[in-house]
Amino acid sequence: MTFLAKRAILFMQSKLYTAGDALKTKIPEFRKRQKLSQEELALAVGVTRQTITSIEVGKYTASLVLAYKIAKFFDQHIEDIFDFSEAEDE
Amino acid sequence: MEAYKKELKWKIVLTAISLFFIAVSMGVLIFLMLYEGETPNWIKAYLGFFLGISIVMVESLVKNVRAIKNETRLKAKYIEETDERLTLIEHKTGTAIFPIYYLCLVVAMAVAVHINVTVVITLAFALLLQVAIKLIIQAYYKRKL
Numbered sequence: 001m002t003f004l005a006k007r008a009i010l011f012m013q014s015k016l017y018t019a020g021d022a023l024k025t026k027i028p029e030f031r032k033r034q035k036l037s038q039e040e041l042a043l044a045v046g047v048t049r050q051t052i053t054s055i056e057v058g059k060y061t062a063s064l065v066l067a068y069k070i071a072k073f074f075d076q077h078i079e080d081i082f083d084f085s086e087a088e089d090e
Numbered sequence: 091m092e093a094y095k096k097e098l099k100w101k102i103v104l105t106a107i108s109l110f111f112i113a114v115s116m117g118v119l120i121f122l123m124l125y126e127g128e129t130p131n132w133i134k135a136y137l138g139f140f141l142g143i144s145i146v147m148v149e150s151l152v153k154n155v156r157a158i159k160n161e162t163r164l165k166a167k168y169i170e171e172t173d174e175r176l177t178l179i180e181h182k183t184g185t186a187i188f189p190i191y192y193l194c195l196v197v198a199m200a201v202a203v204h205i206n207v208t209v210v211i212t213l214a215f216a217l218l219l220q221v222a223i224k225l226i227i228q229a230y231y232k233r234k235l
Contacts (some may be wrong), residue, residue: 043165051175063174 022061024083027052030074045069094168098154105151109144116140188224192217 031041038052045052045066054060062070062082071078119137123129157167170176195217202209 043169046169046172048169048173048176051173054175060175060178066174 022055022058023087024058025055026081026083027056027070030076030081034074041070041073044073091164091168095158095164098158098164098167102151102154102158105147105154109147109151112140112144112147116144188220191220195220 027041031038038056039049042049042052046069047066051060051062051066055062067078067082071081074081116137119133119140123133123137126133153167157163195213199210199213199217202213
Protein backbone atom coordinates (compact mmCIF):
# COMPACT_ATOMS: atom_id res chain seq x y z
CA MET A 1 0.00 0.00 0.00
CA THR A 2 2.80 2.37 0.98
CA PHE A 3 4.67 1.37 -2.18
CA LEU A 4 1.61 2.14 -4.33
CA ALA A 5 1.08 5.44 -2.57
CA LYS A 6 4.73 6.37 -3.14
CA ARG A 7 4.47 5.41 -6.85
CA ALA A 8 1.30 7.50 -7.17
CA ILE A 9 2.99 10.51 -5.56
CA LEU A 10 6.06 10.09 -7.81
CA PHE A 11 3.81 9.85 -10.88
CA MET A 12 1.93 13.00 -9.87
CA GLN A 13 5.21 14.77 -9.16
CA SER A 14 6.58 13.78 -12.57
CA LYS A 15 3.43 15.16 -14.20
CA LEU A 16 3.59 18.34 -12.16
CA TYR A 17 7.32 18.58 -12.84
CA THR A 18 6.69 19.64 -16.40
CA ALA A 19 3.32 21.31 -15.83
CA GLY A 20 4.44 24.90 -15.43
CA ASP A 21 6.31 27.40 -17.56
CA ALA A 22 9.03 27.85 -14.98
CA LEU A 23 12.49 26.31 -15.01
CA LYS A 24 12.80 22.62 -14.30
CA THR A 25 14.77 21.88 -11.19
CA LYS A 26 16.60 19.08 -9.46
CA ILE A 27 15.83 20.40 -6.00
CA PRO A 28 13.74 17.33 -5.01
CA GLU A 29 16.64 15.04 -5.88
CA PHE A 30 19.15 17.06 -3.88
CA ARG A 31 16.71 17.33 -0.99
CA LYS A 32 16.12 13.60 -0.92
CA ARG A 33 19.86 12.93 -1.02
CA GLN A 34 20.34 15.09 2.05
CA LYS A 35 17.08 13.82 3.63
CA LEU A 36 15.72 17.35 3.91
CA SER A 37 12.11 18.39 4.00
CA GLN A 38 10.78 21.31 1.96
CA GLU A 39 10.21 23.16 5.23
CA GLU A 40 13.84 22.75 6.29
CA LEU A 41 15.16 23.92 2.94
CA ALA A 42 12.72 26.84 2.93
CA LEU A 43 13.87 27.94 6.38
CA ALA A 44 17.51 27.65 5.35
CA VAL A 45 17.14 29.85 2.29
CA GLY A 46 14.60 32.26 3.83
CA VAL A 47 11.40 31.58 1.92
CA THR A 48 8.10 29.87 2.67
CA ARG A 49 7.58 26.14 2.15
CA GLN A 50 4.99 26.94 -0.52
CA THR A 51 7.63 28.78 -2.56
CA ILE A 52 9.88 25.71 -2.56
CA THR A 53 6.89 23.56 -3.59
CA SER A 54 6.07 25.95 -6.45
CA ILE A 55 9.68 25.91 -7.66
CA GLU A 56 9.85 22.12 -7.48
CA VAL A 57 6.65 21.58 -9.47
CA GLY A 58 7.63 24.20 -12.04
CA LYS A 59 4.98 26.78 -11.24
CA TYR A 60 7.42 29.46 -10.20
CA THR A 61 10.94 30.42 -11.26
CA ALA A 62 13.21 31.41 -8.42
CA SER A 63 14.90 34.79 -8.55
CA LEU A 64 18.61 34.89 -9.21
CA VAL A 65 19.33 35.52 -5.54
CA LEU A 66 17.13 32.65 -4.38
CA ALA A 67 18.57 30.32 -7.03
CA TYR A 68 22.05 31.27 -5.81
CA LYS A 69 21.08 30.64 -2.19
CA ILE A 70 19.64 27.22 -3.04
CA ALA A 71 22.68 26.27 -5.11
CA LYS A 72 25.03 27.46 -2.36
CA PHE A 73 23.03 25.53 0.24
CA PHE A 74 23.54 22.30 -1.73
CA ASP A 75 27.14 23.31 -2.52
CA GLN A 76 26.44 23.21 -6.27
CA HIS A 77 26.45 25.57 -9.23
CA ILE A 78 23.12 27.13 -10.22
CA GLU A 79 23.07 25.22 -13.52
CA ASP A 80 23.44 21.93 -11.63
CA ILE A 81 20.22 22.65 -9.76
CA PHE A 82 18.18 24.41 -12.45
CA ASP A 83 17.76 23.20 -16.01
CA PHE A 84 18.41 26.05 -18.45
CA SER A 85 18.21 23.94 -21.62
CA GLU A 86 14.76 25.25 -22.59
CA ALA A 87 15.87 28.84 -22.00
CA GLU A 88 18.89 28.21 -24.22
CA ASP A 89 16.66 26.80 -27.01
CA GLU A 90 14.61 29.99 -26.98
CA MET B 91 17.51 40.08 11.01
CA GLU B 92 18.60 42.88 13.39
CA ALA B 93 17.45 45.52 10.88
CA TYR B 94 14.06 43.80 10.66
CA LYS B 95 13.88 43.66 14.46
CA LYS B 96 14.50 47.42 14.60
CA GLU B 97 11.83 48.01 11.94
CA LEU B 98 9.39 45.89 13.94
CA LYS B 99 10.16 47.86 17.12
CA TRP B 100 9.38 51.07 15.24
CA LYS B 101 6.12 49.58 14.02
CA ILE B 102 5.20 48.66 17.60
CA VAL B 103 5.94 52.19 18.84
CA LEU B 104 3.97 53.79 15.99
CA THR B 105 1.03 51.43 16.51
CA ALA B 106 1.02 52.15 20.25
CA ILE B 107 1.08 55.94 19.64
CA SER B 108 -1.73 55.64 17.06
CA LEU B 109 -3.76 53.50 19.46
CA PHE B 110 -3.31 56.12 22.15
CA PHE B 111 -4.66 58.86 19.87
CA ILE B 112 -7.55 56.66 18.76
CA ALA B 113 -8.40 55.94 22.41
CA VAL B 114 -8.35 59.68 23.18
CA SER B 115 -10.57 60.40 20.15
CA MET B 116 -12.99 57.69 21.21
CA GLY B 117 -13.03 59.12 24.72
CA VAL B 118 -13.90 62.57 23.33
CA LEU B 119 -16.65 61.07 21.16
CA ILE B 120 -18.12 59.14 24.11
CA PHE B 121 -18.03 62.32 26.19
CA LEU B 122 -19.84 64.19 23.37
CA MET B 123 -22.35 61.36 23.14
CA LEU B 124 -23.12 61.59 26.86
CA TYR B 125 -23.17 65.39 26.71
CA GLU B 126 -25.55 65.54 23.74
CA GLY B 127 -28.04 63.19 25.35
CA GLU B 128 -29.00 61.39 22.16
CA THR B 129 -26.29 59.97 19.88
CA PRO B 130 -25.96 61.70 16.49
CA ASN B 131 -25.27 59.43 13.51
CA TRP B 132 -21.84 60.91 12.77
CA ILE B 133 -20.63 60.03 16.30
CA LYS B 134 -21.87 56.46 15.84
CA ALA B 135 -20.07 56.28 12.47
CA TYR B 136 -16.77 57.58 13.89
CA LEU B 137 -17.00 55.32 16.94
CA GLY B 138 -17.55 52.30 14.71
CA PHE B 139 -14.70 53.35 12.43
CA PHE B 140 -12.26 53.87 15.33
CA LEU B 141 -13.33 50.62 16.99
CA GLY B 142 -12.69 48.67 13.77
CA ILE B 143 -9.29 50.26 13.27
CA SER B 144 -8.26 49.73 16.88
CA ILE B 145 -9.18 46.01 16.76
CA VAL B 146 -6.95 45.54 13.69
CA MET B 147 -4.15 47.57 15.29
CA VAL B 148 -4.29 45.67 18.59
CA GLU B 149 -4.07 42.38 16.68
CA SER B 150 -1.06 43.63 14.74
CA LEU B 151 0.53 44.96 17.95
CA VAL B 152 0.14 41.63 19.73
CA LYS B 153 1.60 39.74 16.74
CA ASN B 154 4.59 42.07 16.50
CA VAL B 155 5.29 41.99 20.25
CA ARG B 156 5.13 38.17 20.26
CA ALA B 157 7.49 38.06 17.27
CA ILE B 158 10.02 40.38 18.93
CA LYS B 159 10.13 38.16 22.02
CA ASN B 160 10.61 34.89 20.13
CA GLU B 161 13.39 34.36 17.54
CA THR B 162 11.56 31.50 15.77
CA ARG B 163 8.40 33.59 15.40
CA LEU B 164 10.49 36.56 14.29
CA LYS B 165 12.15 34.54 11.51
CA ALA B 166 8.82 33.05 10.42
CA LYS B 167 7.29 36.53 10.26
CA TYR B 168 10.30 37.88 8.37
CA ILE B 169 10.10 35.05 5.83
CA GLU B 170 6.35 35.56 5.42
CA GLU B 171 6.81 39.28 4.78
CA THR B 172 9.81 39.01 2.46
CA ASP B 173 9.03 35.79 0.57
CA GLU B 174 9.62 36.58 -3.11
CA ARG B 175 6.73 34.45 -4.42
CA LEU B 176 4.24 36.13 -2.08
CA THR B 177 5.63 39.54 -3.07
CA LEU B 178 5.15 38.64 -6.74
CA ILE B 179 1.58 37.51 -6.04
CA GLU B 180 0.92 40.85 -4.31
CA HIS B 181 2.33 42.75 -7.30
CA LYS B 182 0.35 40.72 -9.80
CA THR B 183 -2.83 41.17 -7.76
CA GLY B 184 -2.25 44.92 -7.63
CA THR B 185 -1.70 45.08 -11.38
CA ALA B 186 -4.77 42.98 -12.12
CA ILE B 187 -7.01 45.20 -10.01
CA PHE B 188 -6.68 48.26 -12.26
CA PRO B 189 -8.31 46.99 -15.49
CA ILE B 190 -11.11 45.29 -13.53
CA TYR B 191 -11.70 48.46 -11.57
CA TYR B 192 -11.78 50.58 -14.76
CA LEU B 193 -14.27 48.20 -16.33
CA CYS B 194 -16.52 48.28 -13.26
CA LEU B 195 -16.44 52.09 -13.23
CA VAL B 196 -17.26 52.31 -16.94
CA VAL B 197 -20.18 49.86 -16.52
CA ALA B 198 -21.38 51.82 -13.47
CA MET B 199 -21.20 55.05 -15.51
CA ALA B 200 -23.16 53.49 -18.35
CA VAL B 201 -25.88 52.45 -15.89
CA ALA B 202 -25.82 55.75 -13.98
CA VAL B 203 -26.39 57.78 -17.18
CA HIS B 204 -29.99 56.59 -17.07
CA ILE B 205 -30.40 57.48 -13.39
CA ASN B 206 -28.45 60.53 -12.28
CA VAL B 207 -25.96 62.83 -14.06
CA THR B 208 -24.23 63.83 -10.79
CA VAL B 209 -23.37 60.19 -10.14
CA VAL B 210 -21.94 59.88 -13.67
CA ILE B 211 -19.73 62.93 -13.13
CA THR B 212 -18.55 61.57 -9.76
CA LEU B 213 -17.74 58.19 -11.31
CA ALA B 214 -15.95 59.89 -14.21
CA PHE B 215 -13.78 61.83 -11.75
CA ALA B 216 -13.06 58.64 -9.82
CA LEU B 217 -12.01 56.98 -13.08
CA LEU B 218 -9.79 59.92 -14.06
CA LEU B 219 -8.21 59.93 -10.61
CA GLN B 220 -7.46 56.20 -10.88
CA VAL B 221 -5.87 56.65 -14.30
CA ALA B 222 -3.86 59.65 -13.07
CA ILE B 223 -2.62 57.72 -10.00
CA LYS B 224 -1.62 54.78 -12.19
CA LEU B 225 0.28 57.04 -14.61
CA ILE B 226 2.08 58.81 -11.76
CA ILE B 227 3.09 55.49 -10.17
CA GLN B 228 4.25 54.17 -13.56
CA ALA B 229 6.29 57.31 -14.22
CA TYR B 230 7.86 57.00 -10.74
CA TYR B 231 8.91 53.40 -11.30
CA LYS B 232 10.14 54.09 -14.84
CA ARG B 233 12.53 56.63 -13.36
CA LYS B 234 13.42 54.51 -10.36
CA LEU B 235 14.06 51.16 -12.07
